[in-house]
Amino acid sequence: MTDHHDFDKNYLENGKGFKSWFFTVDHKRLGVMYLWAIGVFFVLAAIASFLIRFEHLSPGQTIISAQTYNVLFTLHGAVMVFLFIVPGVAASFGNFLIPLMIGARDVIFPKLNLYSFWIYCAGSLILLLSLAAPVDTGWTFYTPYSIDTGTNVILVTFGVFVLGFSSILTGINFIVSMHKLRAPGLTWDRLPLFCWAAYATSLLQVLATPVVGITLLLLIGERYFGLGFFDPAKGGDPVLFQHFFWFYSHPAVYIMILPAMGIISEVIPVFSRKPIFGYKAIAYSSLAIALISFLVWGHHMFTSGQSKLINIIFSVITFAVAVPTAIKVFNWLWTMYKGSVELSAAMLYSLAFIFLFTIGGLTGLFLGALAADVHLHDTYFVVAHMHYVMIGGTVFGLFSAIHFWYPKMWGKMFDEFKAKIAFTLIFIGFNIVFFPQFILGTQGMPRRYFNYAPEFETLHQLSTYGTWILGVGFIYMLYTLFKPVGAADSNPYRSVSLEWQMPSPPPTLNFKEIPTVTTSTYDYGTKVEQEA
Amino acid sequence: MDWLPTSASTFAPQVDSILWLVTIISVVSCILVGFLLIYFVVKYRRRSDNDQTPAITHDSFLETLWTVIPTILCILIFIYGYVYYDKYTTPTKGAYEINVTAQRWSWSFAYPNGKKTFNELYVPINKPVRLVMQSKDVLHSFFVPAFRVKQDVIGNRYTFINFTPTKEGVFDIYCTEYCGISHSDMLAKVHVVSDIEYAKWESGDSADVENAYAGMAPDKIGEQLYSSKGCVACHSIDGANGVGPSWKNLFGLEREFIDGTKEIADENYIKTSILYPVNPPQGKVVKGYAPVMPSYQGLLSDSEITAIIEYIKTIK
Numbered sequence: 001m002t003d004h005h006d007f008d009k010n011y012l013e014n015g016k017g018f019k020s021w022f023f024t025v026d027h028k029r030l031g032v033m034y035l036w037a038i039g040v041f042f043v044l045a046a047i048a049s050f051l052i053r054f055e056h057l058s059p060g061q062t063i064i065s066a067q068t069y070n071v072l073f074t075l076h077g078a079v080m081v082f083l084f085i086v087p088g089v090a091a092s093f094g095n096f097l098i099p100l101m102i103g104a105r106d107v108i109f110p111k112l113n114l115y116s117f118w119i120y121c122a123g124s125l126i127l128l129l130s131l132a133a134p135v136d137t138g139w140t141f142y143t144p145y146s147i148d149t150g151t152n153v154i155l156v157t158f159g160v161f162v163l164g165f166s167s168i169l170t171g172i173n174f175i176v177s178m179h180k181l182r183a184p185g186l187t188w189d190r191l192p193l194f195c196w197a198a199y200a201t202s203l204l205q206v207l208a209t210p211v212v213g214i215t216l217l218l219l220i221g222e223r224y225f226g227l228g229f230f231d232p233a234k235g236g237d238p239v240l241f242q243h244f245f246w247f248y249s250h251p252a253v254y255i256m257i258l259p260a261m262g263i264i265s266e267v268i269p270v271f272s273r274k275p276i277f278g279y280k281a282i283a284y285s286s287l288a289i290a291l292i293s294f295l296v297w298g299h300h301m302f303t304s305g306q307s308k309l310i311n312i313i314f315s316v317i318t319f320a321v322a323v324p325t326a327i328k329v330f331n332w333l334w335t336m337y338k339g340s341v342e343l344s345a346a347m348l349y350s351l352a353f354i355f356l357f358t359i360g361g362l363t364g365l366f367l368g369a370l371a372a373d374v375h376l377h378d379t380y381f382v383v384a385h386m387h388y389v390m391i392g393g394t395v396f397g398l399f400s401a402i403h404f405w406y407p408k409m410w411g412k413m414f415d416e417f418k419a420k421i422a423f424t425l426i427f428i429g430f431n432i433v434f435f436p437q438f439i440l441g442t443q444g445m446p447r448r449y450f451n452y453a454p455e456f457e458t459l460h461q462l463s464t465y466g467t468w469i470l471g472v473g474f475i476y477m478l479y480t481l482f483k484p485v486g487a488a489d490s491n492p493y494r495s496v497s498l499e500w501q502m503p504s505p506p507p508t509l510n511f512k513e514i515p516t517v518t519t520s521t522y523d524y525g526t527k528v529e530q531e532a
Numbered sequence: 533m534d535w536l537p538t539s540a541s542t543f544a545p546q547v548d549s550i551l552w553l554v555t556i557i558s559v560v561s562c563i564l565v566g567f568l569l570i571y572f573v574v575k576y577r578r579r580s581d582n583d584q585t586p587a588i589t590h591d592s593f594l595e596t597l598w599t600v601i602p603t604i605l606c607i608l609i610f611i612y613g614y615v616y617y618d619k620y621t622t623p624t625k626g627a628y629e630i631n632v633t634a635q636r637w638s639w640s641f642a643y644p645n646g647k648k649t650f651n652e653l654y655v656p657i658n659k660p661v662r663l664v665m666q667s668k669d670v671l672h673s674f675f676v677p678a679f680r681v682k683q684d685v686i687g688n689r690y691t692f693i694n695f696t697p698t699k700e701g702v703f704d705i706y707c708t709e710y711c712g713i714s715h716s717d718m719l720a721k722v723h724v725v726s727d728i729e730y731a732k733w734e735s736g737d738s739a740d741v742e743n744a745y746a747g748m749a750p751d752k753i754g755e756q757l758y759s760s761k762g763c764v765a766c767h768s769i770d771g772a773n774g775v776g777p778s779w780k781n782l783f784g785l786e787r788e789f790i791d792g793t794k795e796i797a798d799e800n801y802i803k804t805s806i807l808y809p810v811n812p813p814q815g816k817v818v819k820g821y822a823p824v825m826p827s828y829q830g831l832l833s834d835s836e837i838t839a840i841i842e843y844i845k846t847i848k
Contacts, residue, residue, distance in 0.1 A: 061772075066713050138710050144687065145670040145711065232687030238671060239686065272576070273585045278595055303673065304684050305691045308621050312614055319606040326602040327595070329565065334594065336572035340583030343573060351569055358565045362558035365606070369613025371543075371620060372550040375680040378673060378708040442551065443537045444677025446708040449716035453704070525587035 010411065010505040025110035026508060030117050031096030032409065035402075037120070038084045038092060045079035048072045050471060053433070053464040059452050066450040070136040071151075073448060077139030082160050083124050085394055086252055089259035090205070091120070091170055093401050094198045096409065098174055100499035101192045103183025103517065105509045108176045112169055120166040127159030138448060140249075143230035143241040147222050154223055157216040164209045167255075171205030174198055183498075185517035189283075192497055192521040193276060196283040197262025200290040204251045204258075208294070212248035215241065239304050246297035254293045256390060258286055260397025261328060264350045267404050268332050270495045271347040272339030275522035278331040285324035292321045302373045311370060318368040325361050329354060344493075345419035349400035352427050356392025360385060363438065378448075381441025384434045391430060399426075402481065407488030411505040418480040425473025432466030496523050540699035540724065541679035546616040548680075553612060557605055620681070623694050624660035634685040635668035635826060636711055637718035637765040637775075645734055650831040651720040651762045653705065655697055656730040663693040673709035676722055684709050697724040713775055717765040745839075754843025757836055766825070769847050776825060777818050783845045788819045802841050806832065 011028045014020075021029055052072050055062045064072070095113065099106050107113050130152040137146040137153060146153050178199055182191070219241070221227045228234025230241040261282075269276045276282065298306060298314035332354050341347070363385040366372050376382065407413055436459040441447075445456050452460065491500040498515065499506070536548055630653070631642040641649045655661050665674060667685045674693060675682040678701075683693045707718035725733065745753045758764055766775035777787075785797045795801055795816075805816055809825035817823045832840070 065772075066716070070710075070713065070715075136712070142671060142710070148670060149712070235688070237688060273578075273583060275587050275589045277588065278590045280590070281595055303682050305686050305689065308618075311617070315610060315613060319610045322606050323599065323602050327599055330594075330598040333565065333568050333572065334591075336569075336576055338586055338588065339572070339576045340578045340585050341573050341576045342578045351573070355562075355566060355569060358562060359558075362554075362561055365558070365609055366551065366554050369550050369554065369609050370617035371547050371613050371615075372554070373613070374617065374620065374682050375547050375551075375677070377682055378675075439535050442535055444675070444704070444706065446675065446706050446716075448710040451716040522589075523587075525585035527587050 009508060010503065011508045012411070012505050014508045023114070025106070025114050027095045027099050027106050027110065027113060028409075028506060028510075030113055031092050031094070033117060034087060034095060034120070035092040037124070038088055041079050041083040041124070045076050045084060046471075046474070048076040048079070050467055052076060053467045055450070056452070056460040057464050058461075059454055059457060061450075067136065069450040070138075070448075071134040074135050074138050075131075078127065078135070078156060078160075080390075081139050081252075082127065082163055085256045085390060086167060087120060087163075087170075088256060088394065089263065089398050089401065090174075090198060090201050090255065091116075091166075093194075093263070093398075093405065094170070094174060094201075094259060097405070097499060098177060098195060098198055099181070100502070100506060100510055101195055101497065101521075102178060102181055103186055103498050103511060103515050104177065104181035105511060105514075107173045108180055109173050113173055116166045116169040116173070119162060119169070123159050123161075123163030123166060125159075126162055127156055130155035130159065140245060141216075141219060141241075142245075143219065143222070143236075143238045144232060146219060147231050154220050157219055161213050161216045161220075164213045167205045167209050171202035171209075174202040175206065183515050183517050189280070190517060190520050191283075192262075193265035193279070193282055193286075194259070194262035197258045197265070197286050200286040201255050201258045204255050204290050204293065208248045208251040208255075211244060212252075215244035215248070218244075239301070239306060242301050242304055243297070243306075246300045247294075250297040250300065251290070251293045253389070254289055256394050257397075258289065260353065260394045261286065263397045263401045263404070264332055264353050266497065267346050267350040267400050268335045269522045269524060270404075270493050270497075271342045271344055271350075272336045273494075273524045274335055274337075274339040275520065275524050276331070277334040277337070278327075279520070279522065281327055282331050285327055288324045289321060292317060292324075296321055299368060299373075302370060303377045315368055315370050319365075322361065322365065322368070329358055329361070343420075344403070345414075345416055345423055346400050346404035348420060348423045349396050349403060352423070353393060353396040353400065356388055356396060356430070360388030360392050363388065375444075376441055378446055379441035380437040380445045380447055383447050384437035384441060387434045387437075391434070399423075399477070404493075405499075406481070407492050408499060408504045408506065410484065411488055411503075412484035413486050413488045413492065414480055415483070415485050419477065422473050422477035422480055425469055425476060427473075429466050429468070429470030429473050433463050433470055434466070436460075436462045436466075497521050537677045538699070538701075538703070539678065539680075540697055540701065540703055541676075541681070542696040542698055543616070543620050544678065544680045544698075546619070550609070550612050550616065554609055557609070620694060621692075623662050623692070624696075627660040627662040627694065628656070629662045629664055630655070632663050632665040632674065632685070633668060634665065634672035634674070634707070636670065636824065637707070637714040638762040638826065639674075639705065639718070639720045640831065643734070647734065648830060650828070651760060653720065653722040654730065654733055655722060655724055656727050657697050657700055657724050659727075660694065660696045665691050665693070670711050671709045672707045672711050672718065675706045675708040676703055677706070678703040679722075682708060697722075700724050700726060714765040718762075720762075721760070750839040750842040751846045752843075753836070753839035754841070757832070757840055758843060761828070761832065761836075763840070776821060779844050779847050781848060783841075783847075790817050790819050790821075790823075799841050802844060803837050806837055806840070 011026055055064050055069055133152040135151045135153055135156045137149055218229050222230055228236040230236045230238050265276055265282055296318045298310055299318045302311050440456055440459050488504045490503050539545055633640045639651055641653050665685045667687045672685040674685055679695045681693050681695050683691050701724055703722045705720035705722055768774050768778040769780055771778045771780040782797050786794055787797050788794050806828045809827055810823040
């Protein structure tokens with residue numbers, strides 16, 4: 001594909017026009033295209049959520065009808081989950097960074113990587129075609145409602161089915177790349193933690209995604225051919241669908257959050273000038289979380305009618321997954337101990353991640369406790385918990401990555417001061433949107449409710465006002481990022497990680513010579529005598 | 533505003549004790565994390581670009597500490613949750629059993645003595661109650677925040693809820709499993725009453741029910757029934773299209789049905805539509821709507837139907 005004389009060109013300049021991008025096999029260009037794609041879908045789904053929140057300014061109908069509301073929360077959930085957050089960080093920054101971090105010229109199967117992207121585009125298009133008769137099932141497609149509704153369930157589920165292949169192929173590509181293409185000297189215990197996180201994520205993608213594919217095929221069969229797996233009228237079992245669905249969708253939660261944890265593990269050492277604290281604990285806890293995450297799906301179903309014994313077992317395992325998560329939080333915190341901490345915009349997003357993710361994790365303890373979940377299940381408490389993990393966690397992690405690797409990706413700097421103002425607005429807005437929802441849920445406000453009782457009005461309004469602050473902050477962040485202020489040098493933050501030891505933006509083939517690694521990725525500070 | 537809703541069952545204070553326990557653990561942890569975060573950021577802020585930092589990579593004592601403490605706390609919370617859940621799911625012998633049927637978008641209740649109610653559940657105070665529930669169509673979920681109980685209601689099997697009410701009053705019942713366009717209007721009330729009142733209600737016939745409306749004009753009674761019997765879930769009174777036709781200006785209007793026949797919406801037409809909504813099959817369903825309305829035979833008395841008709845007449 002690439003001639004020798006192209007080496008000195010950076011990847012952004014190496015070819016212009018649609019074709020040079022859409023047919024590229026360069027992992028960096030693919031990463032950038034994924035970033036654009038998930039960005040567009042994020043904005044689309046965010047607009048839906050703004051309308052949803054606006055509707056809740058008053059009980060009863062405010063601006064949209066009940067059916068439109070049901071369609072909007074389905075669209076918001078499905079697009080956010082399947083088009084934005086599942087591919088999300090792994091496909092965008094995973095593609096861009098993994099080869100750079102492991103000292104390779106590309107992923108091991110560059111063409112497969114391109115096919116993954118095309119499949120992603122195709123799946124997204126199919127899913128969006130369903131907007132002709134938009135689906136009103138919620139992103140969970142629970143049966144028998146999803147068999148019964150007159151809306152376009154087949155197209156959406158087929159879209160998700162297709163997207164699954166993109167996810168699986170990307171996962172395989174990353175796993176094999178990390179096994180086969182690590183530079184000499186880059187042993188597993190020197191590998192950047194972002195790679196460890198991406199590795200755990202890839203395992204989940206490869207092992208869990210086929211299950212949702214099969215489930216959605218069964219659902220399509222049910223609607224199209226009238227098969228009776230899930231329809232009680234035909235002797236099927238609607239709860240079986242939930243088991244299948246969550247067997248994928250719970251590990252998928254970790255597909256969404258693990259890469260963000262990887263980002264935090266990269267950003268905090270650089271801005272603390274300290275080695276990451278407890279490297280092995282973080283690396284192994286990623287794998288432990290990935291493994292245990294396969295065994296907790298039933299905690300989404302404590303009130304579904306599954307047996308009492310199975311509920312108890314799922315509750316135990318759910319608490320087991322909480323522990324490695326807590327370990328990570330303290331490891332990140334302690335990385336700053338005796339460090340030289342710089343509060344850059346990227347660092348602010350990472351620190352906010354630690355705090356918000358802590359709230360998200362702790363509120364998970366309420367939901368893991370059986371008796372408490374009976375009360376809180378399917379209320380706004382769950383909505384708030386999930387958004388603290390997915391926005392406070394994954395999206396803040398993504399924003400941290402966008403700021404941190406901005407100089408490397410684009411070869412330019414942004415205005416740090418403006419970026420920090422945007423961060424402040426986003427942080428405050430986010431908490432005003434979602435914190436009141438914990439209280440709403442505790443008081444019994446059910447989720448997916450178009451209409452609500454008057455006593456919930458104040459907290460709903462507060463939550464809606466928060467979206468406006470959040471929205472302004474987000475727009476200001478985009479404005480700041482789209483207005484670069486000068487060129488970046490190769491390593492503005494003095495990171496010792498491999499991807500910073502090359503020009504910004506990186507040359508097309510990354511490394512003229514494959515480097516030999518002699519130290520840890522987190523080789524900061526002066527060695528001190530250490531006990532144990 | 534209280535952060536916890538009214539507590540009106542024996543299970544509610546148990547759930548609340550877990551909510552309090554985990555809230556305290558969470559607040560302490562958040563303060564700890566927040567404090568460390570801010571303290572480190574301030575204390576170890578970058579003073580110059582050449583700050584010397586120690587290459588600390590791990591600390592076995594600290595790492596053991598923050599593995600062991602969360603583990604202990606998790607075990608504690610699990611045990612709390614399990615013990616109370618076990619009590620909640622174990623039925624009391626001789627509990628008062630009520631059959632619950634959910635369908636889009638209403639709840640009906642059948643009592644041991646043969647009585648039936650619609651969107652109004654009556655239970656005696658301090659007596660263990662067991663609900664035996666099933667759905668006629670999609671999934672629903674029976675949720676009473678004041679009792680802290682919730683259980684999905686499914687089509688192919690029975691599911692159960694046990695509770696003992698401890699406080700007299702009227703409490704909200706919500707559907708918490710998404711079930712379509714009127715999901716958020718699938719509301720009902722549970723009336724917790726004293727033993728004496730309950731015995732009265734149990735033995736009472738429709739005459740007693742009418743006593744409750746003594747002195748009220750029929751159209752006002754109809755207005756109450758409009759929300760209490762669930763008509764509101766499908767029929768608007770402001771002309772907006774719902775699952776069923778709006779009641780605005782309905783009375784006296786000529787209706788066209790899906791089989792092409794026409795009829796004026798008079799008293800007899802409305803009564804027939806309430807009792808036999810899709811009978812003869814497809815016959816009286818208004819064009820543009822699906823034949824989904826449930827029959828109210830046995831759920832509304834003649835005088836209640838009259839009251840609803842009088843109410844419809846007033847909606848202009």
